[in-house]
Amino acid sequence: MENKKFVLLDIDYITKNNKAVIRLFGKIIGEENKGTIIALDKNFKPYIYVIPYDANECINELSELELFEVEKIRKNDVGESKEFLKITLEHPQDVPKLRKKIWDLPSVEVVREHDIPFYRRYLINKGLFPMNTVEVQGKVLNSNKSSQENETCIFEIENEPKHLESILPELNVLNFDIEACNPRGMPQEREDPINMISFSSNQGFQKVFSTKNSSFDFVETVPDERELLKKFVETIKSENPDLILGYNSDGFDFPYIKERAAILRVPLELGVDGTPLKFMRRGYRNAAVIKGIIHIDLYPYMRRYLQLDRHTLERVYKELFGDDKVDIPGDEIYTCWNDDGEKLEKLFEYSLEDAVAVTKIGEKMLPLSMELTRIVGQPLFDVVRMATGQQVEWYLIRKTFEKGDVFPNKPSSSKMSKRKGNHVIGGYVMDPVTGLHDNIVSFDFQSLYPSIIISKNISPDSLMDDDSKENCYISPEEGHKFRKEPAGFVPSVIGKVLHDRKRIKSKMKQSTDPSELQILNVQQEALKRLANTMYGLYNHSSFRWYSINCSEAITAWGRYYIKKTMEQSEKQGFKPIYADTDGFYATYIGSLEDD
DNA sequence: ATGTGGCGGGG
DNA sequence: GTGTACGCCACAT
Numbered sequence: 069m070e071n072k073k074f075v076l077l078d079i080d081y082i083t084k085n086n087k088a089v090i091r092l093f094g095k096i097i098g099e100e101n102k103g104t105i106i107a108l109d110k111n112f113k114p115y116i117y118v119i120p121y122d123a124n125e126c127i128n129e130l131s132e133l134e135l136f137e138v139e140k141i142r143k144n145d146v147g148e149s150k151e152f153l154k155i156t157l158e159h160p161q162d163v164p165k166l167r168k169k170i171w172d173l174p175s176v177e178v179v180r181e182h183d184i185p186f187y188r189r190y191l192i193n194k195g196l197f198p199m200n201t202v203e204v205q206g207k208v209l210n211s212n213k214s215s216q217e218n219e220t221c222i223f224e225i226e227n228e229p230k231h232l233e234s235i236l237p238e239l240n241v242l243n244f245d246i247e248a249c250n251p252r253g254m255p256q257e258r259e260d261p262i263n264m265i266s267f268s269s270n271q272g273f274q275k276v277f278s279t280k281n282s283s284f285d286f287v288e289t290v291p292d293e294r295e296l297l298k299k300f301v302e303t304i305k306s307e308n309p310d311l312i313l314g315y316n317s318d319g320f321d322f323p324y325i326k327e328r329a330a331i332l333r334v335p336l337e338l339g340v341d342g343t344p345l346k347f348m349r350r351g352y353r354n355a356a357v358i359k360g361i362i363h364i365d366l367y368p369y370m371r372r373y374l375q376l377d378r379h380t381l382e383r384v385y386k387e388l389f390g391d392d393k394v395d396i397p398g399d400e401i402y403t404c405w406n407d408d409g410e411k412l413e414k415l416f417e418y419s420l421e422d423a424v425a426v427t428k429i430g431e432k433m434l435p436l437s438m439e440l441t442r443i444v445g446q447p448l449f450d451v452v453r454m455a456t457g458q459q460v461e462w463y464l465i466r467k468t469f470e471k472g473d474v475f476p477n478k479p480s481s482s483k484m485s486k487r488k489g490n491h492v493i494g495g496y497v498m499d500p501v502t503g504l505h506d507n508i509v510s511f512d513f514q515s516l517y518p519s520i521i522i523s524k525n526i527s528p529d530s531l532m533d534d535d536s537k538e539n540c541y542i543s544p545e546e547g548h549k550f551r552k553e554p555a556g557f558v559p560s561v562i563g564k565v566l567h568d569r570k571r572i573k574s575k576m577k578q579s580t581d582p583s584e585l586q587i588l589n590v591q592q593e594a595l596k597r598l599a600n601t602m603y604g605l606y607n608h609s610s611f612r613w614y615s616i617n618c619s620e621a622i623t624a625w626g627r628y629y630i631k632k633t634m635e636q637s638e639k640q641g642f643k644p645i646y647a648d649t650d651g652f653y654a655t656y657i658g659s660l661e662d663d
Numbered sequence: 664a665t666g667t668g669g670c671g672g673g674g
Numbered sequence: 675g676t677g678t679a680c681g682c683c684a685c686a687t
Binding site: 245246247248249250253254255260263314315316317319320321324367368371378379380381396398399401402 | 671672673674
């Protein structure tokens with residue numbers, strides 16, 4: 069038996085002897101023996117829940133199917149205690165195969181928790197958090213070749229989670245960029261070769277591989293494109309990064325490399341387990357996947373984080389760092405490449421600068437996402453590609469599991485389009501009084517909606533549908549009612565998030581260490597993002613905890629409070645001149661009464 | 664006003 | 675892979 073401690077980078081499962089085996093990819097830190105590790109667990113089985121009309125009849129009907137185990141269990145379903153059947157299956161792929169059959173049984177009302185990818189289920193149920201340290205017991209493989217049989221690990225989480233600041237510097241981040249060109253526009257992967265591949269890492273590694281010569285010593289010349297691609301593979305192997313970053317690498321660099329490598333028959337066995345680069349469809353875009361290395365495309369990421377008119381690498385770089393980087397307009401790259409003097413040299417510089425810019429943007433932006441990863445509890449690869457709403461949803465799913473409850477299903481597409489037809493009145497807006505104003509004062513509610521959710525206990529599980537008017541909060545206008553006790557699921561989660569944030573902010577006041585301050589600031593920003601996203605989700609058609617009543621109640625109370633505050637301010641001698649949702653501006657015209 | 668289609672970004 | 679998810683603007687109806 070070995071004991072190993074490592075940072076959990078990634079997770080998946082493979083099938084061995086018809087059984088699912090979870091693989092945890094990690095990086096050993098804080099020891100001399102740094103390195104990649106793959107830990108295996110074959111003792112975890114998929115399961116789903118069923119709400120039966122009649123439990124015994126249902127067990128009877130289920131016995132026709134080949135299921136591993138069926139068990140009666142009482143659980144809370146959005147505040148309501150119900151009898152469930154927990155059905156354990158042999159293999160994750162049995163779930164999509166059998167759930168429809170099970171759902172169609174006469175004694176089954178509904179199937180629940182049937183759409184959770186196996187690795188996510190594992191992270192949640194084992195209480196594991198990617199980008200945090202994990203301790204495992206058992207036989208453990210070092211990377212390369214996973215041919216050994218019957219490995220088992222028993223997992224234990226470290227009691228004291230490591231601080232991000234002690235993990236971040238240990239991670240090796242490799243950044244890259246490719247150059248190709250075409251006289252008529254965008255290079256075509258079928259005809260135009262790759263001319264350069266640039267690398268830059270957070271450890272100071274900088275190199276450009278090219279099929280042309282240069283006087284720069286950061287350029288290494290190779291005889292042909294085949295060798296260039298081999299260098300690409302070799303560099304990733306020798307640098308052994310934990311993360312690989314690019315800019316539009318999901319949509320351009322990796323697909324281009326894959327196509328060129330296929331044409332030139334260069335194997336792209338980049339994964340730490342030796343598997344090739346592959347693409348996964350994730351919603352409307354593809355994501356390039358290298359097993360065991362976290363690939364992050366900063367382009368879609370920056371689009372979500374920065375509200376800009378354009379998101380070119382140049383534009384984003386200027387926004388973050390204020391200064392311009394060397395830029396060559398797209399249509400001049402062909403001319404530069406076919407010049408053999410100064411212009412070609414400039415292209416080498418530009419190419420490396422792009423990789424360096426990616427390094428710098430990564431260093432600035434990644435701590436926030438790593439922090440979110442450690443809160444949300446899903447892999448960094450997934451978290452950086454998720455909309456905030458999805459991050460919140462996975463966070464709530466984990467919280468539901470921790471509470472011991474069953475979470476809601478995703479809505480069917482018909483339910484979703486029905487929801488889309490519902491419209492909720494937004495925040496109160498008062499058109500500005502035109503003209504120049506003196507003595508302007510601004511009034512702001514600090515996180516108005518999260519506060520309302522907590523103080524009025526607005527949650528699907530505390531929503532009342534009976535006629536009683538006892539012990540509840542009644543919303544203005546529509547008159548939705550929320551039980552005062554017990555604390556609802558969403559309010560208590562938001563409450564915890566805001567409480568954690570408060571704790572971090574007070575820690576910030578005591579700290580003077582700039583690097584600690586920076587990390588703490590990132591943490592509180594991550595928590596703020598989560599808290600501020602939650603209210604709007606009640607009105608998102610695909611949200612598992614969707615509730616039009618909750619949504620209406622929040623904005624109704626919001627309008628009520630801002631109007632009331634405006635009235636109060638008028639009594640104190642202020643004249644509101646503009647209001648929007650959670651704050652207003654007013655001019656001071658003096659006390660109305662003499663005193 | 665509402666529906667559908669295309670695009671971003673990469674060289 | 676226990677999958678299939680963006681958000682905005684242009685343009686047409």
